[in-house]
Amino acid sequence: MAKVPLTQQEMLDTYGPTLHYTPAGGFRTVEDYDRLVSTHCCFCGQQCGINLKVKDNAVVGFEPRTEFPFNKGKLCPKGVKRYLQGSHPDRLLYPMKRTAKGYERISWEQALEETVQKIKDIQEKHGKDSFAMLSGVSLTTEKSYLVGKFARLALQTANLDYNGRLCMVSAGAGNKKAYGIDRASNSWEDIVKARVIFVIGSNIAECFPITTDYVWRARDQGAKLIYADPRMVPMARTADLYLPLRPGTDSALLMAMLHVIIRDGLTDEKFIAEHTTGFEATKEAVKDATPEWAAKITGVPAKQIEKAARWYGEAETGMILHARGLEHHTKGVENVVSCANLALATGKIGREGCGHSTITGQGNGQGGREHGHKCDQLPGNRDITNPEHRKYIAEVWGVEEREIPGKGLSAQEILNEIHAGKIKGLLSICFNPLVSLPDANFNREALDKLEHYTVIDFFLSETAQHADIVLPGSLQEEDEGTTTSGEGRVIKINQAITPPGEARKDWEILLDIAKRLGRGKYFPYQNTREIFEELRLASRGGTADYSGITWERVEKEMGVFWPAPQTTEKGRKALRPEDLDANHPGTPRLFEGGKFYHPDGKGHFNAVAWRESAEVVDAQYPIWLTTGRVVSQYLSGTQTRRIGPLVDQYPNPRMEIHPRLAQKLNIKDGEWVTVKTRRGQITIKALVVNTIRPDTVFVPYHWGGKQSINMLTQRALDPVSKIPEFKVSACVVAKATPEEIREGEEAERLASKTEKLPLNYGLGERRKEFSR
Amino acid sequence: MSEMRFFIDPIRCIGCKSCMQACSECATHKGKPMIHLEYMERGNSTQTVPMVCMHCENPTCAAVCPADAIKRTEDLVVQSSLKERCIGCKNCVVSCPFGVPRYYPEMDQMMKCDMCYDRTSVGLKPMCATVCPSEALFYGTLEEFQSRRKGTPINTFEFGEQEIKTRVFLVAPDGYVNLSMDVMHHLDGRFDDGAYDHLDPFAHLEAMPMSGGLL
Numbered sequence: 001m002a003k004v005p006l007t008q009q010e011m012l013d014t015y016g017p018t019l020h021y022t023p024a025g026g027f028r029t030v031e032d033y034d035r036l037v038s039t040h041c042c043f044c045g046q047q048c049g050i051n052l053k054v055k056d057n058a059v060v061g062f063e064p065r066t067e068f069p070f071n072k073g074k075l076c077p078k079g080v081k082r083y084l085q086g087s088h089p090d091r092l093l094y095p096m097k098r099t100a101k102g103y104e105r106i107s108w109e110q111a112l113e114e115t116v117q118k119i120k121d122i123q124e125k126h127g128k129d130s131f132a133m134l135s136g137v138s139l140t141t142e143k144s145y146l147v148g149k150f151a152r153l154a155l156q157t158a159n160l161d162y163n164g165r166l167c168m169v170s171a172g173a174g175n176k177k178a179y180g181i182d183r184a185s186n187s188w189e190d191i192v193k194a195r196v197i198f199v200i201g202s203n204i205a206e207c208f209p210i211t212t213d214y215v216w217r218a219r220d221q222g223a224k225l226i227y228a229d230p231r232m233v234p235m236a237r238t239a240d241l242y243l244p245l246r247p248g249t250d251s252a253l254l255m256a257m258l259h260v261i262i263r264d265g266l267t268d269e270k271f272i273a274e275h276t277t278g279f280e281a282t283k284e285a286v287k288d289a290t291p292e293w294a295a296k297i298t299g300v301p302a303k304q305i306e307k308a309a310r311w312y313g314e315a316e317t318g319m320i321l322h323a324r325g326l327e328h329h330t331k332g333v334e335n336v337v338s339c340a341n342l343a344l345a346t347g348k349i350g351r352e353g354c355g356h357s358t359i360t361g362q363g364n365g366q367g368g369r370e371h372g373h374k375c376d377q378l379p380g381n382r383d384i385t386n387p388e389h390r391k392y393i394a395e396v397w398g399v400e401e402r403e404i405p406g407k408g409l410s411a412q413e414i415l416n417e418i419h420a421g422k423i424k425g426l427l428s429i430c431f432n433p434l435v436s437l438p439d440a441n442f443n444r445e446a447l448d449k450l451e452h453y454t455v456i457d458f459f460l461s462e463t464a465q466h467a468d469i470v471l472p473g474s475l476q477e478e479d480e481g482t483t484t485s486g487e488g489r490v491i492k493i494n495q496a497i498t499p500p501g502e503a504r505k506d507w508e509i510l511l512d513i514a515k516r517l518g519r520g521k522y523f524p525y526q527n528t529r530e531i532f533e534e535l536r537l538a539s540r541g542g543t544a545d546y547s548g549i550t551w552e553r554v555e556k557e558m559g560v561f562w563p564a565p566q567t568t569e570k571g572r573k574a575l576r577p578e579d580l581d582a583n584h585p586g587t588p589r590l591f592e593g594g595k596f597y598h599p600d601g602k603g604h605f606n607a608v609a610w611r612e613s614a615e616v617v618d619a620q621y622p623i624w625l626t627t628g629r630v631v632s633q634y635l636s637g638t639q640t641r642r643i644g645p646l647v648d649q650y651p652n653p654r655m656e657i658h659p660r661l662a663q664k665l666n667i668k669d670g671e672w673v674t675v676k677t678r679r680g681q682i683t684i685k686a687l688v689v690n691t692i693r694p695d696t697v698f699v700p701y702h703w704g705g706k707q708s709i710n711m712l713t714q715r716a717l718d719p720v721s722k723i724p725e726f727k728v729s730a731c732v733v734a735k736a737t738p739e740e741i742r743e744g745e746e747a748e749r750l751a752s753k754t755e756k757l758p759l760n761y762g763l764g765e766r767r768k769e770f771s772r
Numbered sequence: 773m774s775e776m777r778f779f780i781d782p783i784r785c786i787g788c789k790s791c792m793q794a795c796s797e798c799a800t801h802k803g804k805p806m807i808h809l810e811y812m813e814r815g816n817s818t819q820t821v822p823m824v825c826m827h828c829e830n831p832t833c834a835a836v837c838p839a840d841a842i843k844r845t846e847d848l849v850v851q852s853s854l855k856e857r858c859i860g861c862k863n864c865v866v867s868c869p870f871g872v873p874r875y876y877p878e879m880d881q882m883m884k885c886d887m888c889y890d891r892t893s894v895g896l897k898p899m900c901a902t903v904c905p906s907e908a909l910f911y912g913t914l915e916e917f918q919s920r921r922k923g924t925p926i927n928t929f930e931f932g933e934q935e936i937k938t939r940v941f942l943v944a945p946d947g948y949v950n951l952s953m954d955v956m957h958h959l960d961g962r963f964d965d966g967a968y969d970h971l972d973p974f975a976h977l978e979a980m981p982m983s984g985g986l987l
Binding site: 081 | 784785786787788789790792793794796798799802803815816817818820890891899902904905906920921922949953954955956958959960
């Protein structure tokens, strides 16, 4: 049904990606703007503070926000150029409907009415759960909360999930198992105070650049840096100890490190006895995990594993940092708890300079997942299957508990069910699964089978191109609300401009749909502040307790760390948000004094057994394929592949390959190669570098269509977190044939087009465009 | 003269080009960065080096300019060529020992880093040093640098018989830095030449005492 109606060339010409270079009105002098709006970057989970320059209701530039404590003005290239997504020629400005000839402009009335009619038709015919919703964590926490409530009470479907599923869910599940709470254990300031920093599976220089400054500040004071990654990424280059482990073998390395720590008496026995449970089983599980054993699995020399274990074990203080390299596995949760085992065994948690933190990849990955659009959670990080949790949320929402649907399917499972024909309709907001989910060809087939698909977005992403109805939503700078950074710091996003053309704020669109579905009484909000006030009440008493946080405090204190629970009896019993108190100072460092969030107050060891990845290399597919990011692109590239200067930094995906492997395959730097797995193949250019293991190739994942490496990755999921195994596939690499090269060149040609606008394309012209 | 100094610490550079993107925002050189990022050979290293104008005490570029187009401010910031004077001869381009000035044919003018004079002259930091995520570019006093950071700031350079003192400091790392980034050097013996064929599909599956797990 939902097949793309135009040719690739026609889609590119009409909807981009167009490379946008020039700010609205041209480049300006330092003072040439109406006002500065203090807000945050719209990209990764560091959520750097930034000032946007605004003139005539357009964002025309940026100014560093040096007073914001996290980044003190520092920005990566994406942060610097983020403002160029405003006044962009590809911006969706009015609702559209797909016809046999392409998309045609329709009225909001028609777009909403047709969407609602389809929802009703499909649900009447096939049941409530046959209409699913997919959400994104570029949304503010207020919008995430609203989406959770909207799907459960307006759509009345259990099948709601979000793109954080592709990001940090393994870390969240692992942290809950180990510590009883799903958050980085410390503010980033503790990195600076650590004597040893162990980074595993995280390219911090390219994915979380500001974090490198925290690491360097620690190193200036003598801290050692241990870096484990299959690639010599820019921060690994300078590390005191580098461990180039084979993709998928993280838990073997971590088990061996724990083995050495126990063997050499580097455990903190007092901490283990007083503040943890389960140590004996974990000790037993790593009994045979010698460095020599791990060396065979990981490829890292045994003496280097011993050294890493001793450095970490002997240091007075230490931090463990990881990201998707550790978590994007079918054993992502096991990898995370293996890190937690190290921290608990050495007592390096809950005190100054100590901690174990995941680095949030997506902007509001932290806040978004805590408050409702995750298929198994209710606001406050509550469990949707727990009757008490359900009862409390039902009370806040003013519904019967039975009216809240149960646990639904995760993101990939929703696509699987669409493919199987069981889910017939879809509403999505700010999620581009066609690029970001694994096995893209399968997912494309799934989208084609939908009976109806409505999308809310601001650009026509690869996925949105399959929609029947397109509703133009809002950019981050066009609305206000809060997000929560990777540190656990709740921060304020401020509105800089109003949505252009007929585009509307996302929450207003959802409210309109709810109203037309006859469920308007549950959504009485006049603004997003009212949503936050309800969220405070809904989160009260949950582990992610925001009830003591107000917008005013967030602004004044430059962020407040959750949990910030109620401190007064009145607040703890309040039934109205206005009766909540805001006295709690917030919690930058969790677990102080060895107090954890499990009911027994202890940290839990989790014994892990080594196992292989879902797919391993064999005679047919003999090379490991792993994926990741480049510094100038963000996630599925929906936003960054439209910003010219960022695309110029790294225009097309390239495959990193070691010279030794390249020589065996007779591949030279810059030559076209075809990478193939059991799911599909891609033809791109090779980048011959000795900064990667010789048995592994790497391809970044930000591109769509025939440049999408996610055509090759697999849908195997972690059994607990349901995160796909992006980081390990078995592939074969060969020189591309002339026909494949032609396809590769065609894919590069269709990846983007350059805007044809005069240098001083002004605001007046933009307004004319918007009113077209 | 201002106490503020500019420091370049290549070891910290993460190659993100944040400096170039921020520099290109300036209204005086619309969309063009005046800071450049040099790469070591990418095949062998992820090392990158940002390069700004060094703001020499006796700038060779100004000395060789036949049109007297390159001026220096009172606080020793060497400016881009004056548009009305620059004759586009490129003497400055070829004479600069650091290879900084560039000639832009579309403007018919030499342009280079002027240390964000529009910002530094009013007490702000240069844009590149403000945004640099890893502080590979740092703007502050010498005392501030030395109290916070490792490494030795150097601002005297010898090019043959020519000694040049600069306002910008390059930071030399403490101790030896190995710039060979070959991952092979960090792998175990099986990856030594001839000892392991990584195309052997079952090499990683050799018998392991814990294969299948203990639980």
